[in-house]
Amino acid sequence: MEISDEDKKFLELYSDSIYEKPSVTVDAVILRLVDKETNNYRKLPEKKLQVYLLNRKYPPFKDKFAIVGTFIDLNNELAKTMKLCVESKVGLENFYYEQLYTFGEKQRDPRTRVLSVSYMLLTNQSKLHGGEWFDIDLNNGKIKLESFENGYRSEREVGIILTSGDTVLKNNLIVKSEKKGIERVSEVEVVNSDIAFDHIKIICYALNRLKNKLEYTDIIFNLMKEKFTLTELKNSYEVILGERLLDANFRRKTASLVLPLNEYTQDKGHRPSQLFKHNPNWNKDNLI
Amino acid sequence: MEISDEDKKFLELYSDSIYEKPSVTVDAVILRLVDKETNNYRKLPEKKLQVYLLNRKYPPFKDKFAIVGTFIDLNNELAKTMKLCVESKVGLENFYYEQLYTFGEKQRDPRTRVLSVSYMLLTNQSKLHGGEWFDIDLNNGKIKLESFENGYRSEREVGIILTSGDTVLKNNLIVKSEKKGIERVSEVEVVNSDIAFDHIKIICYALNRLKNKLEYTDIIFNLMKEKFTLTELKNSYEVILGERLLDANFRRKTASLVLPLNEYTQDKGHRPSQLFKHNPNWNKDNLI
DNA sequence: ACAAAAGTGTTCCAAGTACACCCATGT
DNA sequence: ACATGGGTGTACTTGGAACACTTTTGT
Numbered sequence: 001m002e003i004s005d006e007d008k009k010f011l012e013l014y015s016d017s018i019y020e021k022p023s024v025t026v027d028a029v030i031l032r033l034v035d036k037e038t039n040n041y042r043k044l045p046e047k048k049l050q051v052y053l054l055n056r057k058y059p060p061f062k063d064k065f066a067i068v069g070t071f072i073d074l075n076n077e078l079a080k081t082m083k084l085c086v087e088s089k090v091g092l093e094n095f096y097y098e099q100l101y102t103f104g105e106k107q108r109d110p111r112t113r114v115l116s117v118s119y120m121l122l123t124n125q126s127k128l129h130g131g132e133w134f135d136i137d138l139n140n141g142k143i144k145l146e147s148f149e150n151g152y153r154s155e156r157e158v159g160i161i162l163t164s165g166d167t168v169l170k171n172n173l174i175v176k177s178e179k180k181g182i183e184r185v186s187e188v189e190v191v192n193s194d195i196a197f198d199h200i201k202i203i204c205y206a207l208n209r210l211k212n213k214l215e216y217t218d219i220i221f222n223l224m225k226e227k228f229t230l231t232e233l234k235n236s237y238e239v240i241l242g243e244r245l246l247d248a249n250f251r252r253k254t255a256s257l258v259l260p261l262n263e264y265t266q267d268k269g270h271r272p273s274q275l276f277k278h279n280p281n282w283n284k285d286n287l288i
Numbered sequence: 289m290e291i292s293d294e295d296k297k298f299l300e301l302y303s304d305s306i307y308e309k310p311s312v313t314v315d316a317v318i319l320r321l322v323d324k325e326t327n328n329y330r331k332l333p334e335k336k337l338q339v340y341l342l343n344r345k346y347p348p349f350k351d352k353f354a355i356v357g358t359f360i361d362l363n364n365e366l367a368k369t370m371k372l373c374v375e376s377k378v379g380l381e382n383f384y385y386e387q388l389y390t391f392g393e394k395q396r397d398p399r400t401r402v403l404s405v406s407y408m409l410l411t412n413q414s415k416l417h418g419g420e421w422f423d424i425d426l427n428n429g430k431i432k433l434e435s436f437e438n439g440y441r442s443e444r445e446v447g448i449i450l451t452s453g454d455t456v457l458k459n460n461l462i463v464k465s466e467k468k469g470i471e472r473v474s475e476v477e478v479v480n481s482d483i484a485f486d487h488i489k490i491i492c493y494a495l496n497r498l499k500n501k502l503e504y505t506d507i508i509f510n511l512m513k514e515k516f517t518l519t520e521l522k523n524s525y526e527v528i529l530g531e532r533l534l535d536a537n538f539r540r541k542t543a544s545l546v547l548p549l550n551e552y553t554q555d556k557g558h559r560p561s562q563l564f565k566h567n568p569n570w571n572k573d574n575l576i
Numbered sequence: 577a578c579a580a581a582a583g584t585g586t587t588c589c590a591a592g593t594a595c596a597c598c599c600a601t602g603t
Numbered sequence: 604a605c606a607t608g609g610g611t612g613t614a615c616t617t618g619g620a621a622c623a624c625t626t627t628t629g630t
Contacts, residue, residue: 019359021309024403041603042607071307074401078392096472102390102405104366113362115312117390117403151568179568182510184384222470231608248611249593270608271600280439280467329630330580519581536584537620558581559627 022104022113026082027069027199029100029206030092030121032133033223033236042269047235051162051203052090053195054131060110061196065162065169067203068131069116082119090128096222097121100205108198116197120206122222134162134169138207138242151180157191160200169194173204211240218257221278229265229273230254257282310392310401314370315357315487317388317494318380318409320421321511321524330557335523339450339491340378341483342419348398349484353450353457355491356419357404370407378416384510385409388493396486404485408494410510422450422457426495426530439468445479448488457482461492499528506545509566517553517561518542545570 030052035045053065070085072078079097086092097119104115126133141157154177162169172191178184193200213219220236234250258276265273318340323333341353358373360366367385374380385407392403414421429445442465450457460479466472481488501507508524522538546564553561 019311020362021311022360022362023307023309024312040607042601042605044608072310072392074308074310075394077394078390078403094470096470099389101387102366104360104405106363106365115366115403115405117392147569181566181568182382182384229609246592246594247609248595249591251610253592267602268608269602270606271610273609278469280469281435328580330578330628332581517582534619534621535582536622537618539583541619555629556581557629558579559583561582 022115023109023111024072024115024117025069026072026078026085027067027116027118027202028082028086028097028121029067029118029203030086030090030095030123030128031206031210031223032123032126033239034126034133044231044235044268047232047239049136049207049239050133051136052128052131053134053162053164054089056196064194064196065132065134065167066196067199072117078117079119086121090130092121092123092125092128095121095123095125096219098209100202100209103198103202105198116202118202118205120209122210122219124223124225132164132167134164134167136203136207137161137163140242148180151178151183153178158204160204162195171195171200173200211242214240218278218282221257224278227261227263227275227277229275230258231273233258233276310403311397311399312360312403312405313357314360314366314373315355315404315406315490316370316374316385316409317355317406317491318374318378318383318411318416319494319498319511320411320414321527322414322421332519332523332556335520335527337424337495337527338421339424340416340419341422341450341452342377344484352482352484353420353422353455354484355487360405366405367407374409378418380409380411380413380416383409383411383413384507386497388490388497391486391490393486404490406490406493408497410498410507412511412513420452420455422452422455424491424495425449425451428530436468439466439471441466446492448492450483459483459488461488499530502528506566506570509545512566515549515551515563515565517563518546519561521546521564 032050032052033047034050036048038045052068054068056062056064056066068086068089070081070089073081076084079099082097086095100118100120102115102117106113108114108116137160139159139161141159143154143156146153156175158173158175160171160173162171171193174189174191176185176187176189178186188201188204190198190201210219214237220233220240223236224233230251231247233254234245234247237250238245257279259279261275261277263275265275320338320340321335322338324336326333340356342356344350344352344354356374356377358369358377361369364372367387370385374383388406388408390403390405394401396402396404425448427447427449429447431442431444434441444463446461446463448459448461450459459481462477462479464473464475464477466474476489476492478486478489498507502525508521508528511524512521518539519535521542522533522535525538526533545567547567549563549565551563553563
């Protein structure tokens with residue numbers, strides 16, 4: 001990408017303020033999986049999915065919880081800015097991340113026009129600081145489907161309850177999808193939300209992305225500890241997918257994703273279980 | 289999302305210029321499928337995938353071809369701005385679109401820091417103005433795979449040749465992917481490109497998105513005319529996927545995606561073929 | 577007649593589904 | 604003894620892959 005002489009001349013004269021500019025933030029939906037406490041010595045702990053939120057110290061949305069983010073730095077790459085932000089604000093390093101979507105609705109920030117380039121972060125670390133882990137309780141309502149001759153319209157209520165100790169944050173969304181011949185509209189509407197900005201929409205987007213990627217990637221291992229039993233892995237899938245899986249089939253399907261170790265769990269009140277680790281050489285599509 | 293009194297007070301005093309702002313564009317990769325000419329009265333025309341590019345009249349990258357885009361308007365939604373831009377610059381209306389990715393590399397625009405919120409647009413219209421349709425000739429090199437104990441590194445050269453009449457634009461990318469335990473890096477590097485900015489990267493991203501979505505959506509019908517034969521549909525899949533499909537299997541697999549019409553092709557030098565249209569009520573996941 | 581596309585049928589194989597069943601452990 | 608998770612086997616179903624074969628048209 002060589003720059004022509006004419007371009008060089010132009011650039012010397014160029015003023016970068018001729019177009020209005022928006023503010024831009026990078027925002028991170030930080031997710032992890034943890035064990036629910038259990039009092040039964042036999043029972044294995046169930047897993048729960050959590051998101052890390054910060055209580056906002058300044059307006060707008062002072063005292064509301066929000067996902068981690070910052071205004072971008074023009075001298076850094078977007079992802080770099082996001083990483084620095086996450087490291088400095090909550091102390092998280094070395095994590096899996098991917099860009100999700102850029103949210104830019106006109107009214108999403110009461111201050112001014114602000115675009116949010118959002119990221120999903122997955123971790124198995126717990127010791128973050130500055131905020132709180134919130135349990136995610138996702139409740140997909142029944143889908144309402146209306147069919148016409150040349151298409152359909154679907155609508156579903158989605159409830160997301162975020163809980164950390166006594167703090168319970170309720171959020172309700174409506175996910176709409178309409179299809180009429182070639183026309184096609186998808187929309188997520190926030191009915192009510194106890195967290196800042198449109199962040200519940202971003203969280204919802206991340207949860208969907210994660211769920212979809214479980215099927216065809218090995219993304220889940222970013223949420224696992226290094227060593228785990230297959231039942232732990234199965235529970236993890238179940239929590240994210242929101243459905244129960246059959247044990248025998250699960251073991252076969254995931255066989256290529258994991259490597260068996262010569263270690264076993266003990267002291268569990270039931271038969272010991274073999275430990276596994278992620279098979280980093282699992283390929284599939286990458287080999288094509 | 290009520291605004292508290294404290295927030296209101298804050299907003300009155302708020303100055304939106306405390307953070308540096310980037311310029312932001314919306315950019316559209318406009319794709320269509322057309323028939324290659326054929327001189328054999330028996331042979332059906334093959335399909336080819338095309339992208340619509342504009343010749344830049346002003347620096348930077350004057351006289352280079354670029355995808356359609358504009359600096360955003362702070363008073364409009366992002367998608368709205370993109371739609372208005374596409375309509376006014378090339379005369380395209382009523383199309384399928386989806387947001388792709390936000391490109392923001394520091395050096396991607398020689399003028400200043402510019403983020404590009406990119407979209408993929410699919411159409412079956414031909415009569416655009418102001419630019420040219422370029423045939424897309426995508427050439428995936430062989431993948432080079434290097435395996436270690438705890439991961440692997442893959443690298444592949446991708447050549448994209450864009451042709452419109454005598455204009456031939458060559459572009460070469462290297463797609464890298466590295467995995468070491470939990471660490472994971474993916475990167476696309478532009479080796480050389482005959483088009484403006486990093487637009488070849490955006491086009492490449494769109495082509496991949498389209499290819500992936502063929503599998504699990506009915507997105508392809510946005511590229512088809514209203515009525516088509518199953519062989520036309522199969523050719524369309526083949527061109528985008530870059531591989532041949534088996535006819536008998538294809539017919540079975542796509543059966544639920546289409547509705548048969550009581551019309552048949554004629555004058556083709558071979559057996560007439562039934563025409564089909566998209567089944568707009570094809571659902572699958574949406575029913576869950 | 578014949579080249580090309582249109583369309584159907586069949587066999588084989590891989591993978592997913594749903595169970596039934598036995599094993600090993602700590603209390 | 605027993606509740607619980609760990610783990611294997613199997614019969615059935617579904618769908619994709621590969622290929623053979625027939626039909627129909629315009630020139």
